[in-house]
Amino acid sequence: MSFNFRKSIKFGPGRLTFSKSGVSYSIGTKGARITTGPRGTYVTLGLHGLYYRQRITSTIKYRPPTVPGYDELTEPLLHTITSEAIDQLTDSDSKAFVEELNAKTNRISYFRWFCLFPATLFLICLFVYFSQDSYTEEKTTYFIAVDSLNKVNVRQNPNKNGNIIGSADNKQYYAIIDTLGKGWSKIKFGDTVGYIAKQYSRIDSIKTPIHTYARFETNKRDLISLSIIGAAFFIYIGIVFYKQDKQRLLVEIYYEIDDHIKEVYDKFLRNFTELLASQKVWQYLHAERTSDYKHHAGAGKLITRISIKRVSTNHKPAPFFRTNIPVPNIKLRNSDLYFFPERLIIKRDKQFAAIFYKHLRIDCADIIFIEDEPVASDAQVVDYTWRFLNKNGTPDRRFNNNRRLPKCLYSQYHINSGTGVNEIITTSKQGAFNEFAHIVKAIAKLQQYYAAH
Template identity: 30%
Template sequence: MGFRYRKSINLGGGFRINLSKSGIGYSWGVKGYRVTKTANGGVRRTVSIPGTGISHVTETSGGNHENRQQNRQNESTNSNLYGQQDIENTNIETMCSDGVEDILKSANRALLLNTISTACIVIFFLLSCGTPIFLVLLAIAVAAKIYVKRSGVIDLEYEIDEEELEHIKERMRPIRHLLTCDKVWRIMQSGKVIDRKYSSGASSTVRRVACKVSDKTPFPFRSSVSAVCVKSGKENLIFLPDKLFIMKSRKIGALSYWDIESSAQRTRFVESESVPNDAQIVGTTWKYVNKSGGPDKRFKDNRELPICLYGELALKSPAGLNTDILFSNPNIQ
């Protein structure tokens, strides 16, 4: 780096400690020669002529300081949690309320045949190159899949009395509200926070995934009334007037609403992603917040974050249902 002129204060013992907002640096040495470990991980070697203030410095980089700082922040955030709990549905194949046994039996058979026909299509397609017999088998597999998709459909025909209609509308009202929301998520894990500084001041944090919400029933079901389907990853929740179907891979469960415990509430959520169009912003905070509620200035990427008011719907049952749905518009009409 060439020559430079510098005056400094020696704290004694041959060692210096430099505290700054970028980190902690150390140096040690004797008169005329000193080695410094900088806060960003680099090493600086200084050769000087005692009494003149003239020195020559060579410095090696410690790598990308911003990346290392981000890694430290991520490590701090991950180690800042305790009591994490997964929120997921278990034992789907054993979820079966009274009266739905035959429906589940037919549905599982249709899904199995559909899976087999799909696997045959893939296998015969890969083997068909240059082998005419596999082209014939491929055509048969395609025809079988079309047949399964048509004949394997389970029609759910509803006849609802006028007296029961109002009860059903009231029960389905928070569910159908999901169709009108700009964003819907499934909460997959929750945990408590040790130091709120790394969680924007929140005492708990969650891991969520975005959902697709539709009023169309997926194969193998077809309903005479509109449904509400909430899809997250490979799992699909199908809300019908009398029951909830839970589908994941080739497993299907069904629970009557009498066997489900549900609760709906409003919750304040620190939004680190884009704010949904129908969300209510009720305050702001910082990605890294100090005890007074202001920004922690030690972090360069400390941006201001909105606090949104969302709706939350929790569904549980002793049979293994454990679903927590977060939605952007909390005003259920």
């Protein structure tokens, strides 16, 4: 049996109440009172058994669960997670390299402008011209038209004494069967045949389209000839302009790799490949602090994320980029990250930036993420919560669609630099990018050592 205690005494203009939950004080008249106590301040209105109660303030503070790396005092309410403008990201050691890279990649392509586009225009013109109609095949049908203001007799035999089988009005038309030389025409009259005098009729005709032929059906030789000439011409100038583009736009980076460096770089590539083993990889776009924990499954921060478009162990930054090593690549929403042996190259549209690893950081952290999407098979579920929560963590039964949500242990990687690089990726597989981050850090320390000596 539970123990309850409640005692109320008059104290000044109101009443002081002692109970198991604490001390409260109320003031007012019958049917309208204000009460303040350990559970907050309430207004109570009503008479004769019907009451309305509304809480004004609450003294109970509900705190969100601790999120690793989340600083409530310094984190802005809403911010976009993205790097600075591309022209601000390059470090001082890479400026000359990036200037040459941007200068070459921003030149116009002769092959594209003087071969590919004209060839496309030529094909469109060829298609439009030979798709047009050349001529239409027609069938001519002859018939008898009555040409008399009065009714004309239609006879059974081709003479004036033949039996009359009917009459025809002016401008009536009949299918012609034969024209006789004695002044009569044989026609189809209803279900039978009859004869009508030529002096009261005339022969007329109508043309019916049978088939319309396009130019590519009637001028096949011209089409084949123009196609061969055009193909030969554009193949020739395409080869010429492609060779010129290769000379003008070619960017070459070749590395001399001895056995020791090769061992380190093989480990570099092997550790990057671990990222491919994660079933899901996301990019963070926006982060927003929230105090509405009740309606957001108890989360203290709302994250907008998207799946990363591409993770590749070898993808070149430009068509005329040549190197003797594989180049790992992560394609984000508006940027491409290329991890070279000594530096990170970032591509956005047609602009490049580069940062030596000594100026770059990849911060690793394990985070608890409340997942509302299907859980990846390699994700580790550490707990569960509810889409809508009560203060004590139990599900709010007022919501019919109150789903049970898993709390997943993910790995978060913050790629940042003092020049303005700021990208966050998350993996469903725990520690999928840890080893790669560690080897980048080791390369950074080596670069700092050589810079100091």
